[in-house]
Amino acid sequence: MRGKIAIVTGASRGIGKAIALGLAQEGAGVVVAARSESAPNERLPGSIHETAAEIEKLGGRALAVRCDVTNEASVTAMVEAALEKFGRIDVLVNNAAIDFPFPAREMPLKRWDIVMKVNVTGPFLCSKAVLPAMIAQGGGSIVNITSNAGAERGSGTVGYSAVYGVSKAALDRFTWALAAEEGKHNIAVNAVKPWAVVNTEGMRLWVPEEGRTGWVSPASMVTCAVFLARQDAGGVTGCVAFDDEYIAWHGLKVREEA
Numbered sequence: 001m002r003g004k005i006a007i008v009t010g011a012s013r014g015i016g017k018a019i020a021l022g023l024a025q026e027g028a029g030v031v032v033a034a035r036s037e038s039a040p041n042e043r044l045p046g047s048i049h050e051t052a053a054e055i056e057k058l059g060g061r062a063l064a065v066r067c068d069v070t071n072e073a074s075v076t077a078m079v080e081a082a083l084e085k086f087g088r089i090d091v092l093v094n095n096a097a098i099d100f101p102f103p104a105r106e107m108p109l110k111r112w113d114i115v116m117k118v119n120v121t122g123p124f125l126c127s128k129a130v131l132p133a134m135i136a137q138g139g140g141s142i143v144n145i146t147s148n149a150g151a152e153r154g155s156g157t158v159g160y161s162a163v164y165g166v167s168k169a170a171l172d173r174f175t176w177a178l179a180a181e182e183g184k185h186n187i188a189v190n191a192v193k194p195w196a197v198v199n200t201e202g203m204r205l206w207v208p209e210e211g212r213t214g215w216v217s218p219a220s221m222v223t224c225a226v227f228l229a230r231q232d233a234g235g236v237t238g239c240v241a242f243d244d245e246y247i248a249w250h251g252l253k254v255r256e257e258a
């Protein structure tokens, strides 16, 4: 991916950070976008500057930009900063997401709204902001990080909220719509969801140690995000699938250290 530039939202920790490092290892310049400029607290470590420093330590190019994906002005400023530093945008990974895993009857409206704003409006705003650059360049790739919570019937009882599931179903639907709309501009739009729970700072916040059996590293998600980042409309597009499915269908090799 040498010469390519990727924006990864929610890259201060978790899967987003792992994808940012994975794209950088493949040679891409990476815009590390999230809100935390310094680790907010011990239970939720990670910041955009730490991720950018790790990329640079590996010999990669990174730009840390504070960005709240729910705020259009913040998203526009982040994309402008990316273009000013790197001159192009080839890949957008819409990874930032949140949840408050309470049953619907206990969910305050404020929290319902913010989950929808981060998980659905965020990918819309970020996609809208990068599309002019991608179209002018003749193509690009948008990768949405989704969840099976959008497709299965369980909720609340299985560790996530109804609104989280609703938001991920909406993101899947948005993926199909955007793929259909932007194919003519040679832009691929796909979504990938983890088959197994991925051990991240965000997940650890809600689930105690004894409940973490079967959790995996982000390696499969990184492999798939890098694969999808390489696509344009002539390749894989309009696809919403598990990481394990992309890996099987396309014979991808997972690098565990990713």
Ligand SMILES: NC(=O)c1ccc[n+]([C@@H]2O[C@H](COP(=O)([O-])OP(=O)(O)OC[C@H]3O[C@@H](n4cnc5c(N)ncnc54)[C@H](OP(=O)(O)O)[C@@H]3O)[C@@H](O)[C@H]2O)c1
Binding pocket: 009, 010, 011, 012, 013, 014, 015, 016, 033, 034, 035, 036, 037, 047, 067, 068, 069, 070, 094, 095, 096, 097, 098, 118, 145, 146, 147, 148, 193, 194, 196, 197, 198, 199, 200, 201, 202, 203
């Ligand atoms: N872990 C899993 O097992 C699992 C399963 C299914 C799907 N997923 C999906 O995978 C993705 C990453 O999950 P994760 O477990 O790595 O989550 P995480 O550890 O909680 O990280 C979430 C990231 O999103 C960022 N973020 C939150 N609100 C934001 C906002 N308003 N603007 C910009 N960035 C924001 C956070 O950064 P700041 O706080 O610094 O802003 C953080 O970097 C999500 O889309 C999630 O739905 C994860």
